[in-house]
Amino acid sequence: xxxxxxxxxxxxxxxxxxxxxxxxxxxxxxxxxxxxxxxxxxxxxxxxxxxxxxxxxxxxxxxxxxxxxxxxxxxxxxxxxxxxxxxxxxxxxxxxxxxxxxxxxxxxxxxxxxxxxxxxxxxxxxxxxxxxxxxxxxxxxxxxxxxxxxxxxxxxxxxxxxxxxxxxxxxxxxxxxxxxxxxxxxxxxxxxxxxxxxxxxxxxxxxxxxxxxxxxxxxxxxxxxxxxxxxxxxxxxxxxxxxxxxxxxxxxxxxxxxxxxxxxxxxxxxxxxxxxxxxxxxxxxxxxxxxxxxxxxxxxxxxxxxxxxxxxxxxxxxxxxxxxxxxxxxxxxxxxxxxxxxxxxxxxxxxxxxxxxxxxxxxxxxxxxxxxxxxxxxxxxxxxxxxxxxxxxxxxxxxxxxxxxxxxxxxxxxxx
Numbered sequence: 363x364x365x366x367x368x369x370x371x372x373x374x375x376x377x378x379x380x381x382x383x384x385x386x387x388x389x390x391x392x393x394x395x396x397x398x399x400x401x402x403x404x405x406x407x408x409x410x411x412x413x414x415x416x417x418x419x420x421x422x423x424x425x426x427x428x429x430x431x432x433x434x435x436x437x438x439x440x441x442x443x444x445x446x447x448x449x450x451x452x453x454x455x456x457x458x459x460x461x462x463x464x465x466x467x468x469x470x471x472x473x474x475x476x477x478x479x480x481x482x483x484x485x486x487x488x489x490x491x492x493x494x495x496x497x498x499x500x501x502x503x504x505x506x507x508x509x510x511x512x513x514x515x516x517x518x519x520x521x522x523x524x525x526x527x528x529x530x531x532x533x534x535x536x537x538x539x540x541x542x543x544x545x546x547x548x549x550x551x552x553x554x555x556x557x558x559x560x561x562x563x564x565x566x567x568x569x570x571x572x573x574x575x576x577x578x579x580x581x582x583x584x585x586x587x588x589x590x591x592x593x594x595x596x597x598x599x600x601x602x603x604x605x606x607x608x609x610x611x612x613x614x615x616x617x618x619x620x621x622x623x624x625x626x627x628x629x630x631x632x633x634x635x636x637x638x639x640x641x642x643x644x645x646x647x648x649x650x651x652x653x654x655x656x657x658x659x660x661x662x663x664x665x666x667x668x669x670x671x672x673x674x675x676x677x678x679x680x681x682x683x684x685x686x687x688x689x690x691x692x693x694x695x696x697x698x699x700x701x702x703x704x705x706x707x708x709x710x711x712x713x714x715x716x717x718x719x720x721x722x723x724x725x726x727x728x729x730x731x732x733x734x735x736x737x738x739x740x741x742x743x744x745x746x747x748x749x750x751x752x753x754x755x756x757x758x759x760x761x762x763x764x765x766x767x768x769x770x771x772x773x774x775x776x777x778x
Contacts, residue, residue, distance in 0.1 A: 486513065629657060639719070
């Protein structure tokens with residue numbers, strides 16, 4: 363008889379509720395696409411979703427689709443299609459995987475959600491370059507293909523202190539989106555609906571922050587790898603009551619685990635790790651199990667916290683959105699980033715840091731210009747840099763990653 367594999371992780375019951383949320387979200391998009399009764403806007407993951415909800419758009423987020431291409435391990439085979447079209451293999455593998463999938467006529471949505479055969483067609487595409495410049499090139503390709511408008515916000519980069527000038531420039535750009543969005547929607551912006559969406563986004567953000575904060579408990583009730591799969595509503599559901607409701611359920615379960623002293627790992631949580639950078643989507647399960655087997659929990663991350671928008675304020679929607687989307691970790695200078703990570707290390711009691719050097723995502727990679735070494739010199743916490751990518755598994759060596767992580771955990775054992 364085959365030997366049953368030892369269980370090393372505990373699953374969350376409320377994960378089923380979040381999966382149901384995502385299914386309903388994609389089916390609603392598919393219905394809008396089929397019927398044509400509701401306009402569809404494509405939006406970058408930290409784009410002005412609240413404004414779009416104020417005009418009644420259904421919103422599709424291509425980055426979430428690309429993450430699915432990564433988790434299903436479809437991406438690596440699709441990327442060469444896009445590079446053959448003239449795109450560099452060095453640019454965002456979200457972009458190259460997604461366009462490759464579209465050209466090939468395939469989507470993981472067809473397998474995940476019964477009845478869906480394609481991504482929804484856009485009536486307009488709206489981007490914000492606060493993540494990177496690649497999103498505008500990504501959206502412009504689809505704009506040409508579908509012959510629809512592409513509009514967006516050009517964000518500030520390497521921001522230290524956020525000034526009124528920063529906020530004013532972004533708020534003005536958001537306001538300038540209103541007229542073209544109204545033209546496509548065939549209706550005026552409803553300020554009450556818009557403000558309500560901002561208020562719901564703030565509630566969603568606050569609940570998501572509380573969910574992640576439960577991992578400061580000993581032992582932590584969830585892992586970083588849990589967070590990457592639970593964050594879907596925080597991305598695609600901003601500005602909706604359903605996202606708020608589903609995170610209330612998740613928070614209740616996490617707080618129950620904390621009260622019971624129940625951790626996400628079946629065995630003892632010996633080490634607490636901070637993860638900086640993108641996940642390797644095609645290796646979520648493998649990496650989650652690997653750390654658990656080593657008695658280590660990756661309890662906090664830069665990535666999952668990227669959808670916390672504490673500045674959102676329904677009473678001042680344009681300016682508060684401008685501040686919230688400029689406060690992002692990814693847009694800030696190194697001094698801010700070092701202080702941010704240090705605060706997280708202390709809050710979550712981390713004794714080690716993993717930096718993911720994602721080959722095609724330099725904007726989410728913070729180990730290229732000496733930051734890990736500066737951090738280690740200040741706090742003495744050991745770190746490990748692993749090479750890989752968010753979607754392109756050709757950039758990753760599983761054997762080398764495992765060897766390096768095992769050696770790193772041994773190093774942490776020796777420093778205890």
